[in-house]
Amino acid sequence: MDTVLNMPRFLMDDARAVRDPYPVYRRLRDYGPVCRGGPGQWVFSRHEEVSALLRDPRLGREFPEEYQAVSVGEGPANDYLRRIVVDRDRPDHTRLRRLLVKSLSPAMVRGLREPVARIVDGLLDRFADERRFDLVADLAVPVPMTVMSELLDIPGPDRADVARLSTSLAQAFAVFIPPDKQREAHGAVVELREYMAGLVRERRRRPGEDLLSRMLAAVKEGEEPLTDEEIIDNALFVYYAGFETTTNAIATGGDLFVRQPHTQQQLRDRPGVVGSALEEFMRYDAPIHATTRLALEPIEIAGLTIRKGRVVVLLLASANHDERVFHDPARADLTRSPNPHLSFGGGVHHCLGAALARVEGTVVFERLVARFADIESAGEGVWEPSEGGFRFPYWARRSVPVAVRPA
Template sequence: MTEAMDTQLPRFVLSDPEFLRDPYPVYRELRERGPLCRGGPAQWVVTRHAEVSALLRDRRLGREFPEEFQNMSVGPGPAVDFLRRIIIDRDPEEHTRLRRLLSRALSPPLARSLAEPIAAMTDDLLERAVTGGTFDAVRDLAQPLPVLVMSTLLGIPREDRAAVMERSIDVSKAFAVFIPEAERAAAHAAVVWLRDYFRDLMRRRRARPGDDLLTAIAMAQEGDWRLTEEEAVDNTLFLYYAGFETTTNLIATGCAALARHPQEQTRLRADRSLLPAALEEFLRWDAPIHTTTRLTLEPVEVGGRTLRRGRVVVLLLASANHDERRFADPGRLDVGRHPNPHLSFGGGAHHCLGAMLARVEGMAVFGRLLDRFARLEPAGPEDWQPSGGGFRFPYCAYRSIPISVR
């Protein structure tokens, strides 16, 4: 069956405000109709776990989109050049080279060494935040902590951190499927500012190496492979942004999950050995990144239909994580769920480079929350806002999660 025979397929439409806040009922309806639905022009959306998992690893799909596609999304300018240089948007063999070099810099031992410092940062933030038995899980913890971690990792001076974060939020717009005309200039300007900033910082590290991630990226080499200055700067910018965007969502959704599910919280407190499984369940239950996209490099069959070369394929990671064909009672939070083959960090060659760091942060944060407080409970309505860009775009993100503690 070919693309021409698709009149009965449902269409994935991102317009209903209620869907933007809670897409899971819509995901379920789409899965019931089949593994494939239509998106925008020349765009297909994949909903089920088996198909999403297979396509994440399928070399017939790539991440290098034509420059015309990115010009259409963000408009011509520096942000397009940035997108075409970072690891997430490169295919083998360039992706292989970049991943080897960046993985050497952001190594598992480096991530694991941060467990105690992250726990101390968490304690400090909570000490300042908890007043009258409440704190805001987003504003007081999920937003500032990952920024502190990435700033510490990269050796960003304290006086520069607010400005770097502000520009990085503008850069996040470049990862949206489409940026409104009025917001494009800010994305391009932020890329220019951040490139200048990280280039200057990196040159200083080359002159006087430190023990931070920025030095490791600047010096990264494996055999004849090394990063050009442009690649090092742009991928540092990307790692900084990706390092706080994803983990902010993980901490926020995990806190919401614990507060909303007192029985599972009690279960976890009674058996702290479940904490690693609980973290994976938070990742599955409400994925920090709901979608990832690919481009068909040659025809690919999905759900009995052949997708032609040059089509955009949207893989609904969050829908796959709730697929009844793969997970028992997927709408239920189960802190002991095993096995838990969620796809929140993607898969294949583009498996999330910072997955280890995100897990280290999550373990430290939720461990300290359980240690410090006997109970976490909702303290008021959660506040949502449409994500103005970034990997969850155009879904909604938490703006506030009031938590009562005792």
């Protein structure tokens, strides 16, 4: 008991308050693999334990309704969270994931390289003369949003509203949501559901090759049918999840280009390593710093017994900087190999959009180094707390202004 009481404590509020949490993560790792969290929580910070627990079937993602109600309150957003694949356990998770994997097939994702390149070049063409732009607002945000809009075949005039409402809906994933933001999230769910229901009706009348049509076709062919409510809510989730990870990965890489110039030079000297560069960007600052699980039965790990019903917080970003696994983790090395980062999670809840994020990120950095001979800082970047990180707050890059010199 004394050992437990003397453990350091890491709370969600700590993550909200600290722009650079990596020194905090290091202190946790130096203490040991596990520390206390909030009431009924255990927090794991080292790679070995985090990796093992991500794959442990004794941990689930389906939290009691009361857990979500504490954050977002009762209403449409709470109901939405109970339907989406990321918050379901077997057998519902298996049923939903099978549908989404079939719809977003590897072949479909591989075929996106050229369309993504056209999107990226179209955005970069705007800055050929100005030679200044913001890597976040002008590239990291519009690329994945445009890709997801095209994948779902959302009509052009509707895309800005869908993106705006999806940003409001993202707040439902936060731990700390003030009442006005709760109302905003609930309202966004209502509007987006109504809009997506209209698209579903249209695709049933005139199916195409878009992702929503593929989802409907997969449901029709499947042995276990999904309700329209499940199709609509998971289509909305795929749209949001499709840009959250990619946006943060592009922002991280762009920020490293200007803050650690050796990364830019590495990529120019060896353009063939762009794939491993993207993995390093993902490792260096994970798009989602942590994920939570619920103990479905007792688990013994790291000398600790986790009782059934306890919440387990897995610090992905800390595990990605574990000195036991990664040499000099605070320095970005675009040729790092092996690079067993955990930014895409693991186990049955491994990120559905990992392949898509890799295609988009790879194309973005290929085009950046091909089109510009130099990318330099053009002002102070902006960091803000992100409340949409799947119930774990962290600070995200909101602006990375750069000046470029054409190649």
